[in-house]
Amino acid sequence: LGVRNKLAISISSNDIDSAKAYISTGIFSMCCIAALLLVVLICGLQFVEPQALFNTQDIAREDLYSIVLWTGIFVIMTFALSIVNQFYYAYQDAAKTGMISVFGSVMMLGMVYWLTLQESHNLLYFVFAFGISSVVSKAVYIAYFFVKNSDVFPSISTISIRKMYEISGI
DSSP, X not given: OOHHHHHHHHHHTTOHHHXXXXXXXXXXXXXXXXXXXXXXXXXXXXXXXXXXXXXXXXXXXXXXXXXHHHHHHHHHHHHHHTXXXXXXXHTTOTHHHHXXXXXXXXXXXXXXXXXXXXXXXXXXXXXXXXXXXXXXXXXXXXXXXXXXXXXXXXXXXGOOHHHHHHHHOO
16 A cells, blocks of 8 residues: 555644644545445445355355445445554554554454354354454554544545555556
């Protein structure tokens, strides 16, 4: 992503307005990409037979469809929220990106352990454990980032098509 480089340049030159525009535009771009991927996922699943795709009859078609759908949704959400890593890199705080992973992994480990203690084991619950831990860990660190850096909190008015071309061209 070019967001990291452009944002780092803006921050180093103390250009807060430009930094805010890059952050707003980066978030907007990731949301647009995520929305497009979500539409492709939902439409694509209509044409795929999940049991044939995974070569299994052990899981009911409806259950397998839900598992694939929710896995896709969580992967897309995680992808979109991963822009927070670029913010921390631009702010020279790369250690936080590692903490996001550790926090998410610990949360997932706790949920999976709890799920293994339950009497019934539903694969969809494990998908939710993966997804929720990944999304929540990134969301928590996004909130933390903007609490510490409220001057660059994104706004719709600072989204720039020109900056979108700049960050996508790198």
